[in-house]
Amino acid sequence: MHRIDCPWCGTRDEAEFQYQGDATATRPAPDAAEADFFDYVYSRDNPKGWHIEWWHHVGGCRQWVKVVRNTMTHEIHATGGPQSKLSVPKPSGSRLR
Amino acid sequence: MADFKPLHPLGNLDELVEKHSFFGPGSAAITIGVRKSVECAQLFAGNGNQAKIAKKLNFDSSTGKATETKGFTALPIAPGQWILISKNSAPGFADGVAKSINGLGYLSQQSDSRICLRVSGPKARELMSRGCRLDLHESHSGAGFCAQTVMAQIGVILHQLDDNPTYELYLYAGFARSFFHWLSHSAAQFGCDIEIISNQIKR
Numbered sequence: 001m002h003r004i005d006c007p008w009c010g011t012r013d014e015a016e017f018q019y020q021g022d023a024t025a026t027r028p029a030p031d032a033a034e035a036d037f038f039d040y041v042y043s044r045d046n047p048k049g050w051h052i053e054w055w056h057h058v059g060g061c062r063q064w065v066k067v068v069r070n071t072m073t074h075e076i077h078a079t080g081g082p083q084s085k086l087s088v089p090k091p092s093g094s095r096l097r
Numbered sequence: 098m099a100d101f102k103p104l105h106p107l108g109n110l111d112e113l114v115e116k117h118s119f120f121g122p123g124s125a126a127i128t129i130g131v132r133k134s135v136e137c138a139q140l141f142a143g144n145g146n147q148a149k150i151a152k153k154l155n156f157d158s159s160t161g162k163a164t165e166t167k168g169f170t171a172l173p174i175a176p177g178q179w180i181l182i183s184k185n186s187a188p189g190f191a192d193g194v195a196k197s198i199n200g201l202g203y204l205s206q207q208s209d210s211r212i213c214l215r216v217s218g219p220k221a222r223e224l225m226s227r228g229c230r231l232d233l234h235e236s237h238s239g240a241g242f243c244a245q246t247v248m249a250q251i252g253v254i255l256h257q258l259d260d261n262p263t264y265e266l267y268l269y270a271g272f273a274r275s276f277f278h279w280l281s282h283s284a285a286q287f288g289c290d291i292e293i294i295s296n297q298i299k300r
C-alpha cells in the first residue's frame with residue numbers, strides 16, 4: 001500500500017487515487033508525424049526503478065498529482081502538482097537503481 | 098394534475114426507523130441520524146480567485162477545516178471549491194454569498210443532489226475509521242475536521258461536528274440506499290439505532 005502526499009489534501013491512502021500513467025510523456029507538435037503521435041499515445045517504457053507518474057486523487061480533491069515512485073521498492077521520493085518539476089533521485093540516494 | 102409529494106432518497110423514513118432501531122434513545126453504540134433534507138450549494142472560485150473569495154467570506158484557509166458562519170457551514174472539498182450547508186435549512190440561504198462573490202466565482206444550488214447522515218455514539222469513531230482510509234485519531238482530526246474520501250466505494254464528504262465525536266456524511270442522493278445498506282450493516286456489529294433529524298439543526 002502506498003501513502004501518497006497530495007499537495008492539497010495531505011497524506012492519503014492509495015485507495016483514494018487512480019494510477020494514470022507516465023507523467024513524462026509529452027504531446028508532439030500538431031504537425032508532427034503520425035508515428036510520433038502513435039508513440040505518444042501507446043508507447044510506454046516499463047522502468048525498473050524510479051518513475052515519474054500521474055496519480056489522480058479521484059476519491060479526494062480530484063486533482064492530478066505527480067509522483068516520483070520506485071517501481072521496485074514502492075518508495076515514494078517526491079510528489080507535487082501538475083506544474084511541479086520533479087526529478088528522480090540520484091542513484092546513490094536509493095536502495096535500488 | 099398529479100399530486101407530487103417530495104420523497105426522501107431513502108424512501109419512507111418512518112419505516113426505516115422501525116425496521117432498523119432496536120435499542121431506544123441514547124442506548125445504542127451507534128446512532129445513524131437521517132437528515133430530512135439538506136439545503137446546500139457549491140461554491141467555485143474563478144481562476145486565481147481562490148484566496149480572494151476565502152478572504153472575502155472569512156473562510157479558514159487551511160485544508161481539511163470547516164468554517165462556521167452565522168447561516169451556514171463551509172466545507173472545503175478541493176482547491177477553490179466549497180460546499181455550503183445551511184444551518185436552518187433555509188432555501189436561498191446562499192443569496193448573500195452569491196452577491197458578495199459577484200464576478201469572482203460561481204455558486205450552484207445542490208440541495209436535491211445530496212443527503213446527509215449523522216453518525217454518533219461511543220463507537221462512531223471506530224465505525225468511521227473502519228469505513229474509510231482517513232486518519233480519524235483524535236490527535237489528527239478534531240471538531241471541524243472535514244475531508245472528501247471514499248466509503249464502500251462511494252464518494253463522501255466527512256465532517257466532524259464535535260469531539261464526542263459526531264460525524265456528518267454528505268453523499269450524492271443516487272447512492273443513498275446503497276450507502277445506507279452498507280452503513281447500517283457495518284454498524285450492526287456494535288448495535289445501531291436510526292433516528293430522523295428534522296430540518297431545524299441546532300449546533
Ligand SMILES: [Zn+2]
Pocket residue numbers: 006007008009010057060061062063
Ligand atoms: Zn487531494
